[in-house]
Amino acid sequence: xxxxxGFKGILMLSMVVLLAFTAACGNSTNNGxxxxxxxxxxxxxxxxxxxxxxxxxxxxxxxxxxxxxxAAEEFNKLHKDVRVPVGVSGTGxxxxxxxKGEIAIADASRPIKDSEAADCKAAGIEYTDLSVAFDxxxxxxxxxxxxxxxxxxxxxxKIFVTGSTVKTWKDVRDTFPAEPxxxxxxxxxxxxxxxxxxxxxxxxxxxxxKAISFSEDDNSLVQGVAGSKYGxxxxxxAYFEENQDKLKVVPVDAGKGAIExxxxxxxxxSYAPLSRPLFIYANNKELERPEVKEFVKYYxxxxxxxADEVGYVALPDEQYAAEAAKIQ
Numbered sequence: 001x002x003x004x005x006g007f008k009g010i011l012m013l014s015m016v017v018l019l020a021f022t023a024a025c026g027n028s029t030n031n032g033x034x035x036x037x038x039x040x041x042x043x044x045x046x047x048x049x050x051x052x053x054x055x056x057x058x059x060x061x062x063x064x065x066x067x068x069x070x071a072a073e074e075f076n077k078l079h080k081d082v083r084v085p086v087g088v089s090g091t092g093x094x095x096x097x098x099x100k101g102e103i104a105i106a107d108a109s110r111p112i113k114d115s116e117a118a119d120c121k122a123a124g125i126e127y128t129d130l131s132v133a134f135d136x137x138x139x140x141x142x143x144x145x146x147x148x149x150x151x152x153x154x155x156x157x158k159i160f161v162t163g164s165t166v167k168t169w170k171d172v173r174d175t176f177p178a179e180p181x182x183x184x185x186x187x188x189x190x191x192x193x194x195x196x197x198x199x200x201x202x203x204x205x206x207x208x209x210k211a212i213s214f215s216e217d218d219n220s221l222v223q224g225v226a227g228s229k230y231g232x233x234x235x236x237x238a239y240f241e242e243n244q245d246k247l248k249v250v251p252v253d254a255g256k257g258a259i260e261x262x263x264x265x266x267x268x269x270s271y272a273p274l275s276r277p278l279f280i281y282a283n284n285k286e287l288e289r290p291e292v293k294e295f296v297k298y299y300x301x302x303x304x305x306x307a308d309e310v311g312y313v314a315l316p317d318e319q320y321a322a323e324a325a326k327i328q
Contacts, residue, residue, distance in 0.1 A: 059087035060094020060107030063236035091191030104286035109191030134313040136261035150258035162205040183212035184233030238311030
């Protein structure tokens, strides 16, 4: 009898200990999952207890658009209740909205201007600027163009600068045909316009006459140049990469020989003076929203891969780490 009672007592005690241990393990697992979800966009998407929702409005540079669009599409696969519409009003147009508090993030193919920063300050908008990739602003002609093998910075200036009297290609170089030049340029709200104006025209401004067409839509510029044997235009490297079947890139000579934009020449800076960094600007107040912060973190942690995929040049890993540290 004593043995049976002892056995039953031991059995009951073992069951109590086992149940307590199981409950403790269950609580530990749940707590661990919640902690992981709050720190990782990927885990948050698979944890039913943590869901992001809302809308993140983005606008600005058409050059940066392919990068941001790629990040938005992939982020939405993880967080299906977060909408991330991306507009293309140009860098200047994006900053106008950004400094009025109308959008959470501005895409920019140049740094913010002092006047734009003053507008943001006046509106009480503080922001974080983040470098996302390198671009090589590409000068292009039609695939059917059989006479241009390169252009110098001086020749580009002669073609595009305000007040230019150049009308035909022969006016640019004696060996070129006496055919009218048809020019295509991003509009004045574009950061690409601003960069070309600064790097090639010494801020003199781009001519505005019947020989030139302006558009904030880089795809329209692609179609314009591709459709004219005597056309010329410029835009981000990704748009050339995407349309190599109908466009020819023009090597640019800045005094050290004609250099063509490639991943290597853009990254090492030898494609001068048309290599440039690309940015996003995030409203700090908007970053307090969990969906915005997670999106920006996701953007910076993955944009190097997206840059390679859409035709831009990724930053060094250590620079992405420095950019990510800004938003912790």
